[in-house]
Amino acid sequence: MKIVVPVQxxxxxxxxxxxxxxxxALDLDTVRWIISxxxxxxxxxxxxMKEKSGGEVIILAPDFEGxxxxxxxxxxxxxxxxxxxTGDFESGLNAHALARAxxxxxxxxxxxxxxxxxxxxxxxxxxxxxxxxxxxxxxYIGYVSGVSVQGNKAxxxxxxxxxxxxxxxxxxxxxxxxxxxxxxxxxxxxxxxRMVMKTSKVEEQDAGDLDLSGAAVVTRxxxxxxxxxxxxxxxxxxxxxxxxVAIIQEQGLL
Amino acid sequence: xxxxxxFWGIPWEWAHLLIYVTVIGAGVVMLVRFYLQAxxxxxxxxxxxxxxxxxxxxxxxxQYAGIQTRVLEQKYPGVMHIAIAGSFFIFFLGTAFxxxxxxxxxPIFKDVFLKGGIYLFYEVVLDLFVPVFLLGFxxxxxxxxxxxxxxxxxxxxxxxxxxxxxxxxVTGTLVxxxxxxLQKPEWAPWSPVGYLISLLLPSGSAAEAGLYxxxxxxxxxxxxxxxxxxxxLPSTPLLHIFTTPINIFFSDPARPVGQLAAIPADKEGIxxxxxxxxxxxxxxxxxxxxxxxxxxxxxxxxxxAAGQPLNPKQVILGVRNVLHRDGPALDCSQPDKVHELVGxxxxxxxxxxxxxxxxxxxxxxxxxxxxxxxIVDLRRYLVSEGRLDAMAQDALNNLGRYGNSFGQSExxxxxxxxxxxxxxxxxxxxxxxxxxxxxxxxxxxxxxTDITAKTAEVFxxxxxxxxxxxxxxxxxxxxxxxxxxxxxxxxxxEKNSMAFAKSEFKAIVTTDPHSYNTLKNEYPADAVGGRPxxxxxxxxxxxxxxxxxxxxxxxxxxxxxxxxxxxxRYNNVYDAPRRVxxxxxxxxxxxxxxxxxxxxxxxxxxxxWMEEGEMKERPSESRIKEAVALExxxxxxxACPKDTTMYRDAVKTTGHEDRLVVKDLIELVYEAL
Numbered sequence: 002m003k004i005v006v007p008v009q010x011x012x013x014x015x016x017x018x019x020x021x022x023x024x025x026a027l028d029l030d031t032v033r034w035i036i037s038x039x040x041x042x043x044x045x046x047x048x049x050m051k052e053k054s055g056g057e058v059i060i061l062a063p064d065f066e067g068x069x070x071x072x073x074x075x076x077x078x079x080x081x082x083x084x085x086x087t088g089d090f091e092s093g094l095n096a097h098a099l100a101r102a103x104x105x106x107x108x109x110x111x112x113x114x115x116x117x118x119x120x121x122x123x124x125x126x127x128x129x130x131x132x133x134x135x136x137x138x139x140x141y142i143g144y145v146s147g148v149s150v151q152g153n154k155a156x157x158x159x160x161x162x163x164x165x166x167x168x169x170x171x172x173x174x175x176x177x178x179x180x181x182x183x184x185x186x187x188x189x190x191x192x193x194x195r196m197v198m199k200t201s202k203v204e205e206q207d208a209g210d211l212d213l214s215g216a217a218v219v220t221r222x223x224x225x226x227x228x229x230x231x232x233x234x235x236x237x238x239x240x241x242x243x244x245x246v247a248i249i250q251e252q253g254l255l
Numbered sequence: 256x257x258x259x260x261x262f263w264g265i266p267w268e269w270a271h272l273l274i275y276v277t278v279i280g281a282g283v284v285m286l287v288r289f290y291l292q293a294x295x296x297x298x299x300x301x302x303x304x305x306x307x308x309x310x311x312x313x314x315x316x317x318q319y320a321g322i323q324t325r326v327l328e329q330k331y332p333g334v335m336h337i338a339i340a341g342s343f344f345i346f347f348l349g350t351a352f353x354x355x356x357x358x359x360x361x362p363i364f365k366d367v368f369l370k371g372g373i374y375l376f377y378e379v380v381l382d383l384f385v386p387v388f389l390l391g392f393x394x395x396x397x398x399x400x401x402x403x404x405x406x407x408x409x410x411x412x413x414x415x416x417x418x419x420x421x422x423x424x425v426t427g428t429l430v431x432x433x434x435x436x437l438q439k440p441e442w443a444p445w446s447p448v449g450y451l452i453s454l455l456l457p458s459g460s461a462a463e464a465g466l467y468x469x470x471x472x473x474x475x476x477x478x479x480x481x482x483x484x485x486x487x488l489p490s491t492p493l494l495h496i497f498t499t500p501i502n503i504f505f506s507d508p509a510r511p512v513g514q515l516a517a518i519p520a521d522k523e524g525i526x527x528x529x530x531x532x533x534x535x536x537x538x539x540x541x542x543x544x545x546x547x548x549x550x551x552x553x554x555x556x557x558x559x560a561a562g563q564p565l566n567p568k569q570v571i572l573g574v575r576n577v578l579h580r581d582g583p584a585l586d587c588s589q590p591d592k593v594h595e596l597v598g599x600x601x602x603x604x605x606x607x608x609x610x611x612x613x614x615x616x617x618x619x620x621x622x623x624x625x626x627x628x629x630i631v632d633l634r635r636y637l638v639s640e641g642r643l644d645a646m647a648q649d650a651l652n653n654l655g656r657y658g659n660s661f662g663q664s665e666x667x668x669x670x671x672x673x674x675x676x677x678x679x680x681x682x683x684x685x686x687x688x689x690x691x692x693x694x695x696x697x698x699x700x701x702x703x704t705d706i707t708a709k710t711a712e713v714f715x716x717x718x719x720x721x722x723x724x725x726x727x728x729x730x731x732x733x734x735x736x737x738x739x740x741x742x743x744x745x746x747x748x749e750k751n752s753m754a755f756a757k758s759e760f761k762a763i764v765t766t767d768p769h770s771y772n773t774l775k776n777e778y779p780a781d782a783v784g785g786r787p788x789x790x791x792x793x794x795x796x797x798x799x800x801x802x803x804x805x806x807x808x809x810x811x812x813x814x815x816x817x818x819x820x821x822x823x824r825y826n827n828v829y830d831a832p833r834r835v836x837x838x839x840x841x842x843x844x845x846x847x848x849x850x851x852x853x854x855x856x857x858x859x860x861x862x863x864w865m866e867e868g869e870m871k872e873r874p875s876e877s878r879i880k881e882a883v884a885l886e887x888x889x890x891x892x893x894a895c896p897k898d899t900t901m902y903r904d905a906v907k908t909t910g911h912e913d914r915l916v917v918k919d920l921i922e923l924v925y926e927a928l
Contacts, residue, residue, distance in 0.1 A: 192745075
């Protein structure tokens, strides 16, 4: 069982986001990169599957600042190969471009399963998993919260909005967009990461020229503009409740 | 002339020989049995014998095992124990002198020393310790069979042990009484207890034969009991007579209580985590056999009192029980076959995560057992396996990435200082006298930044030349270390040390007792560079004493003061904050649990980052109730940022908002300016 997990780094929302001079993109100098949360779940799911039935887990990540930390953390969890994709990402990267760049690399790896996070919070042109599946000519299922492999098929549990869950079967190889792993991403102690840094190596593969076409075009980017200020309803609990009911009725919601 | 006659009235040489042979034989059996048990410590545990400072170690044995200072801290059990232990020590000495007298002194010097005045003194002392023993026994019996405090292990083995001791003393005294009744020496009243009993025995030549019969019987029975006691000793609670002095001798006299031992490593430098018995140190295993099951740790433990799964006594006994169960057949060369310690009775994950590392157990233990060392070692193992709760994981992830548990950017660390005028110096850019290590809570918690700003204002008013590290500061790592994340602790130490290296300062000051503890006791010497680390209570105390900080108002509040664990118990700073409070013109009323016995707020050891779990009553709420019970106390003074949040919550949840205000020490000082 060979599982390939392409992951992405996204701006860490802990830091203040600054729009650059063009007014169309973030000022990359102020951005601090962090692994996209669903991608962290994709890694966890891959490791869980490896622990259960063996196999090889390969992590791929585009070269943003901090990518080594992401890769080493994955290795400390149990990933076998770490691949850093190099290229000119500063001038802009989108899901289409990254999926196109990933396609030949992933294809060469000949995976049984490609796990990737179902979304990124800065993605404007859809999930990378679906695009990659298209380019690789593989089936795709998104919003996956559980995988078990039987022979050349995988049994998937998929989440739908409103708390619905479905179980479906997919033939392998396939691409899955993971929303949450079967258990929360594990904690890796720092000492383990530091040890892994000494022993594992990060391969580099070039992304080549990026083809950015097919994605949404940003015309203006700005921080959320504050709308009208909220009204604070004060007074006794009963009065406040009565006012809230009145407002809801006014809006025709009751 | 009064003289001690060996084996008085026992004419048969073979009987003398028999007694010597059996008692010595039993002593040998005892030592062999003890050895077989002690052997397990180094068979399983990592052996590292520490002999440095032997005289200090010996003094500690005398202090804690001989004079028993810790035991005597508690009146009732203290008197009880010293009465029993002291009298048996005297009886043992008496017997040893008797043997010395006739078997060694006499053959050499053709004379005895137990004669005349010395002999009378010998008799009277030995005799007077009989009622001393009986007092101890009565206290012990009343406590064990009537009061039955929860902290005791109410098992038959303790009852049998007590009864055996009683039987030895009673038969010994009766032997003496019968001897006096038969021997009728004129110095008999010098053995007052034996003499008084002898007066009750029938007298006259008709009764003599009967007395002799009983005397012979007792003369055999008394040593027989001693033989039984010797043989059984290693499997009874009396084992502690051997194990506690050893435990005290090998406890580290140099390491401050606020300094955890590092993770042991093998020859290649790979850390050894405490997965099994084989990974513990021999002294951790010795701790288990040294435990007297007195339960003082249990009684002092805030987690136990809150109804959480932790009982520090059961942690230590848990290790002991696994050692006794698995030790004899243990094969550490096959680690896969050795049971994991976590999960054993008393050592479950829930137990280990309940500990606030407040140090009350360690401070109470009369025989210097280090509960927290073992708990943290087991936590380190759990962390190495990624086995910790989701909230703790989040906190550690945040600490690893941003250097604070709040998950905020390090750039926001000094946000509170942005609007501050005059601007607070950046210690990395200009030399300062005091480097103020602000700490996470005082920096990031919006409810506390007001107090942080007041601290800065007071420092400025007193003309203190200080600066902060701005975004260069990281969590000091005290609680990270106690959670068991040693690698992250080391990383935080490295980052802070780098920031220190960039700065020029003469001393460090912090309002956070947790940071204070680790900076003072755990940071490498080259990072702090021998410069003093001060808690702000200490600095304020100095400033007031030197007249640099003038307090003009007398506040006149009636207050109580809560000793933070890491300031009080861990670092013995009790008086400085109290002097500062007094300088503000407040009257301090002490809570029953104060100073060394102060109750923990429940936030330490990383508990503040974890799921709270099931609780009967939060330690912080119990503490507030304790304060509210003090007549007229209006203010609950704290000297730790975490305490402010913990106790302000607890005042609300216990509904005492109209009765008690929680104030930081600096708020009093600020008000009194």
